[in-house]
Amino acid sequence: MIEHYAPQGSEAWKKARAGCITGSNFKMIRAKVNGLDEKQMAYVTAVLAGKSEAEAREIAGYKAPPKSETVARALKGLPVGDFSDVAKNHAFALAIERISGEPLMEGYTGWAAERGHELEPAARMCHEAVTGDMVRQVGFISTDDGKFGASADGFRLANGNGCEYKCFLDPEKLRTILLDGNLSTVMDQCMGGMWLSGANEWEFGLYCPALKPIGRDFTLHVIRRDDDYIEALEADLWEFEKLVSGYEIRLRGPAIVSLPPATAPAQPAPKPIAPFDIPATIF
Numbered sequence: 147m148i149e150h151y152a153p154q155g156s157e158a159w160k161k162a163r164a165g166c167i168t169g170s171n172f173k174m175i176r177a178k179v180n181g182l183d184e185k186q187m188a189y190v191t192a193v194l195a196g197k198s199e200a201e202a203r204e205i206a207g208y209k210a211p212p213k214s215e216t217v218a219r220a221l222k223g224l225p226v227g228d229f230s231d232v233a234k235n236h237a238f239a240l241a242i243e244r245i246s247g248e249p250l251m252e253g254y255t256g257w258a259a260e261r262g263h264e265l266e267p268a269a270r271m272c273h274e275a276v277t278g279d280m281v282r283q284v285g286f287i288s289t290d291d292g293k294f295g296a297s298a299d300g301f302r303l304a305n306g307n308g309c310e311y312k313c314f315l316d317p318e319k320l321r322t323i324l325l326d327g328n329l330s331t332v333m334d335q336c337m338g339g340m341w342l343s344g345a346n347e348w349e350f351g352l353y354c355p356a357l358k359p360i361g362r363d364f365t366l367h368v369i370r371r372d373d374d375y376i377e378a379l380e381a382d383l384w385e386f387e388k389l390v391s392g393y394e395i396r397l398r399g400p401a402i403v404s405l406p407p408a409t410a411p412a413q414p415a416p417k418p419i420a421p422f423d424i425p426a427t428i429f
Contacts, residue, residue, distance in 0.1 A: 194223075
């Protein structure tokens, strides 16, 4: 792992991320079209991890084994689904960034992302107050080859656990996390952080200032490393890396120029012969 000591949002941070497949996009990348839905993915992952059929059904929430042909292909280790147009466009942009070495897509796009960045210090302070431990801020971590990375929000000094803070406004995300304990929205990002850093745990903090009157402005979840999950995540990300590299190879190759078919130039009409140009015939 390489740690880039650049403040998040800075020009140096943006440059370090250029061309890199980053943790905040892991979930989007894995959401293939015409592929497995979330329940099917949970079932297949459990079976491939060695769980019994009954255990896999319980984990995924099935009463009976799923009969989908897509599930059958996945259980055989065959590829299913295709990358979405959003993922393909993202891959193409990353290919351009690898060629230029400069960011094409700016970080923190949109008001909600800017808000989260601004609230992050308050979330970190809440985390430190809850654990009684300091959090060391980091800018960006990446694999040695620079192909994959993540903007971890910090590492705890006492145990080395990674940290991720979210300040969601979406009621559905807030409800599923606060009331149901469903962390699927952030699981790929947190497991990805453990894959990149080697950490055994990732501490996810949900910061919602609107709930401060009832003392629920900060909710902490400790996510433990799951090597089976990480193995499946890594396989999907390397498949996406092939897409990025393929785009880069095609861009560096000869340009494909499409020209209209050539047409013969129009021939001028023959010049009419004037009467006085006709030679006289002598009898």
